[in-house]
Amino acid sequence: MSNRTSLAAKSQAAATVFAALGDPTRLALVTKLCDGSRHSIAQLTDGHALTRQAISKHLRVLERARVVRSVRAGRENLFALNPKTMTDIKSYIELVSDQWDRSLARLKSFVEG
Numbered sequence: 001m002s003n004r005t006s007l008a009a010k011s012q013a014a015a016t017v018f019a020a021l022g023d024p025t026r027l028a029l030v031t032k033l034c035d036g037s038r039h040s041i042a043q044l045t046d047g048h049a050l051t052r053q054a055i056s057k058h059l060r061v062l063e064r065a066r067v068v069r070s071v072r073a074g075r076e077n078l079f080a081l082n083p084k085t086m087t088d089i090k091s092y093i094e095l096v097s098d099q100w101d102r103s104l105a106r107l108k109s110f111v112e113g
Helices: 003-021 024-033 041-045 052-064 083-112
Strands: 068-073 076-081
Touching (some): 024 068, 041 076
């Protein structure tokens, strides 16, 4: 896979994650899951005005984007943050940041030169 193709694939994956995180409710759910433990829908619904069904729909969006993963435990699904996706998105942000830094340095050199 070429570098450009790899960047395009990373950009597409990042766009999916950013779209999933672009909703305040989903972002709040991710914040609750940042403690590293698994949570049931009932636990994640606590403190929200939304129903369990609404929270479940938000969790499915996050799961499709691979931001969270679920494990069946008896009659419940337990949700946890997917650390690999968070690491991947952090790497993507750092890559974009480095590109901007290089572009701004070139602009500065051009303007001052």
